[in-house]
Amino acid sequence: TMFARCYETAGITNKDRIQITPGYGLWTAGIGFQAGAEKLGAMVIPMGPGNTDKQLQMMQDMESTVICATSSYALLLAEEIQKRGISKEKIKLKKGVIGSERWSDKMRERIATELGIELYDIYGLTEIYGPGIGINCEYNSGMHYWDDFIYIEIIDPVTGENLPDGETGEIVITTLVKEGAPLIRYRTHDLSRIIPEKCKCGRCFPKIDVIMGRTDDMMKIKGVNVFPSQIEEILGTFEEISSEYQIRISHLDGKDTMRIYVETTGDYDFAVLAKRIAEKVKSRIGFTPIVKVVEIGVLPRSMKKTARVIDERYD
Numbered sequence: 001t002m003f004a005r006c007y008e009t010a011g012i013t014n015k016d017r018i019q020i021t022p023g024y025g026l027w028t029a030g031i032g033f034q035a036g037a038e039k040l041g042a043m044v045i046p047m048g049p050g051n052t053d054k055q056l057q058m059m060q061d062m063e064s065t066v067i068c069a070t071s072s073y074a075l076l077l078a079e080e081i082q083k084r085g086i087s088k089e090k091i092k093l094k095k096g097v098i099g100s101e102r103w104s105d106k107m108r109e110r111i112a113t114e115l116g117i118e119l120y121d122i123y124g125l126t127e128i129y130g131p132g133i134g135i136n137c138e139y140n141s142g143m144h145y146w147d148d149f150i151y152i153e154i155i156d157p158v159t160g161e162n163l164p165d166g167e168t169g170e171i172v173i174t175t176l177v178k179e180g181a182p183l184i185r186y187r188t189h190d191l192s193r194i195i196p197e198k199c200k201c202g203r204c205f206p207k208i209d210v211i212m213g214r215t216d217d218m219m220k221i222k223g224v225n226v227f228p229s230q231i232e233e234i235l236g237t238f239e240e241i242s243s244e245y246q247i248r249i250s251h252l253d254g255k256d257t258m259r260i261y262v263e264t265t266g267d268y269d270f271a272v273l274a275k276r277i278a279e280k281v282k283s284r285i286g287f288t289p290i291v292k293v294v295e296i297g298v299l300p301r302s303m304k305k306t307a308r309v310i311d312e313r314y315d
């Protein structure tokens, strides 16, 4: 079905061994990855989340060639492999299929280099067939989605009006062949845009851009509307810091304040770096955040999607 088509688009075949780390359960994640792999005829290593020791052991023993994970868990595995000094020859991974969530280019690059794999973004929602309604192709310029199964519109999240192709807005999906629980114009709260140009790979399936965030992620700080992706983009321009960050919004002394935590190595002056980042946010977005620089590894990494934005204003 759709998921098998995703694997095929990523060049994964029945010769591959697919290690699945998203959870099995009421949520459709793990089982969706599994059903697609079975349809394809590939071997499945159904791990589910957590238990990093066992994951790494199985990865070596079973010679997994494909890893399915969230971006945060893929990063955690990459870091663990490095930390434990597991030699590159023992890891046979070639490709990673990463569940859709917003992740920075920096994080993508880091996972790709550390694990030595090609990465594919996959899109999907439990409400709409589960994961696997779209994936990027070898040209890595947005995700093809299966328009024989779903109809996608992009709307302005505030007015509800349809936006022209190319403009960013909320993804609205209508299922075309679902019988049990069909959905008509289902608002996903995911932000993306339709990529109007035809893909270089020649596939006729239309494309949406990687998910840029959630409509409910928008933060209002000192009267300025901010999306976490804007902060992430700015942080991405600083070579010195890692891909992990945390944003905390709180109400201090009657004012909304944003604190940004970033990680770096001991080679840099924390105070100088913090000041430069704060200045850049001020010049690009229009308010000055409090930037705290910490040692690499201090910020949390999780098995599931990591909460990078914490709003403490209403606690």
Ligand SMILES: [Zn+2]
Pocket (backbone or CB within 6 Å): 137, 138, 139, 144, 199, 200, 201, 202, 203
């Ligand atoms: Zn393509």
